Amino acid sequence: MAGRLANRVVVAVTGASGIQYAQRLLNALATAAIETHVVFSDAAFAVWRAELDVPCNPEKPDLAAFAGVKGKFTLHRNTQIGASIASGSFRHRGMVICPCTMATLGRIASGAGDGLIERAVEVTLKERRKLLIVPRETPYSLIALRNLVTLTEAGATVIDANPGFYSRPKTVQDMIDFVVARVLDHLDIEHELGKRWGER
Numbered sequence: 001m002a003g004r005l006a007n008r009v010v011v012a013v014t015g016a017s018g019i020q021y022a023q024r025l026l027n028a029l030a031t032a033a034i035e036t037h038v039v040f041s042d043a044a045f046a047v048w049r050a051e052l053d054v055p056c057n058p059e060k061p062d063l064a065a066f067a068g069v070k071g072k073f074t075l076h077r078n079t080q081i082g083a084s085i086a087s088g089s090f091r092h093r094g095m096v097i098c099p100c101t102m103a104t105l106g107r108i109a110s111g112a113g114d115g116l117i118e119r120a121v122e123v124t125l126k127e128r129r130k131l132l133i134v135p136r137e138t139p140y141s142l143i144a145l146r147n148l149v150t151l152t153e154a155g156a157t158v159i160d161a162n163p164g165f166y167s168r169p170k171t172v173q174d175m176i177d178f179v180v181a182r183v184l185d186h187l188d189i190e191h192e193l194g195k196r197w198g199e200r
Contacts, residue, residue, distance in 0.1 A: 015043025
């Protein structure tokens with residue numbers, strides 16, 4: 001993909017704890033001038049209210065306030081099955097579910113679900129585009145583990161919300177950045193969210 005098509009990403013935010021990962025991801029995508037199509041599940045808005053100090057209005061979410069920066073954001077409702085991202089003709093660099101609930105994981109692994117998030121995932125997989133799943137759960141049930149295997153076999157990449165400590169993180173933000181950096185790496189997007197192993 002070349003030109004503007006290479007600068008387009010789909011981000012689904014679901015109701016797992018850890019919405020700060022999505023917040024930082026949208027911030028980084030905006031900073032990199034990436035066109036970003038965003039879908040929140042209903043439960044994600046509840047987590048937004050619980051975990052962030054940013055005002056949340058589900059009827060009119062302020063993505064610039066959420067991300068802390070203005071970006072090339074397009075918001076889609078999860079009920080908008082006819083949205084552009086539901087079509088295979090909508091080309092993009094990749095789709096990220098961040099964070100991903102176990103319920104969402106189960107629906108997409110079984111090919112079920114009637115929301116835009118599940119439809120966009122199905123399209124991403126059938127078109128052989130990148131699908132990155134960022135689950136935030138512990139411990140994992142056997143069902144969740146099997147669902148992760150199913151999606152990995154279907155072509156998805158699982159990036160567990162599990163920060164490393166070899167970089168000597170000093171703040172919670174450092175640990176969030178560690179995970180988001182891995183997402184950006186897999187999308188082939190340049191960033192400066194911390195040093196790589198071996199760098200000084």
